[in-house]
Amino acid sequence: MDEATAFVPGHVTAFFSAHRDDDPTKAGSRGGGLALSDGVRVTVSRADERGDAGADADPGLYLDDDAIEMDSVARVLQALRVENARIEATTPLPLGSGFGVSGATALGTALAAGQVYERPLSEAELVTIAHGAEVQAGTGLGDVVAQARGGVPLRLEPGAPAHGRMDAIPSGPRRVEYLALGQLSTEAVLSGDTDQLSAAGERAVSTVAGEPTMGTFMEAARRFAREAGLLTDELRAVVTDVSDAGGDASMAMLGETVFALDTGLSDAGYDPAVCEVHRAGAVLE
């Protein structure tokens, strides 16, 4: 096979607790979030077999045609012992704004490179490689396993498939709106003191696991955003505007981004991007 393409949903985390471990397959997060139909499409090809295609055949990672570096992807390629691959990712989502673009690109790369380079690895093994790469890069803890599952994933125990435990809130088609105001470095937040944040995250997971409904989920998301101490004045103002208009919104972890269910942001007078809950996990196309 010359090339393969995978689609991986975006994922906004609504609340989470961080769990460190020297073993990256055991490290991860508990938490809840939404898999999004806006995601990352990743095509992997063998750059060394593309003949005279010029710059279009150069190896490396390209996000919407720009050459970029992403540690999570470099680590996936290393784990799969893949060299000289060309990885073309496209996404409507902004990078570094809490949509799990680094996890999605890592998982899409693992799935597609596994095909192109004929690695005899199962889905769970490829998810494990992408999860470990994302954890070691410091850019995420739970996005990859959530993106592999889809829907409204609840991460009840942290870690890659062999260690983690997941469930989900049942969801039919559901509109999601989002407003990305700016970037927030996941690496910077995760490398700081996360005790207060994680305590709040643990409470949110217990509450939502005990009553797995979208209403409880959004209420827990808002409480977590307040308790984690990550809300800027601007984020707080937007979330309040949505509540005042009768809607449900909270902050996407970890980004300067507000997400809302249904028409929450547009009803409050904003001009958000619109997608929906993606009710399936990552797939090879």
Ligand SMILES: Nc1ncnc2c1ncn2[C@@H]1O[C@H](COP(=O)(O)OP(=O)(O)O)[C@@H](O)[C@H]1O
């Ligand atoms: N222009 C850029 N802006 C933000 N991150 C970038 C950029 N180029 C490369 N990166 C890399 O992309 C990754 C973004 O990870 P993260 O902040 O967790 O974002 P996301 O929430 O989208 O996953 C990091 O590895 C970062 O080094």
Ligand SMILES: CC(C)(COP(=O)(O)O)[C@@H](O)C(=O)O
């Ligand atoms: C919240 C976060 C730790 C980071 O998410 P992002 O900034 O989107 O990469 C996520 O991976 C999680 O474990 O829930």
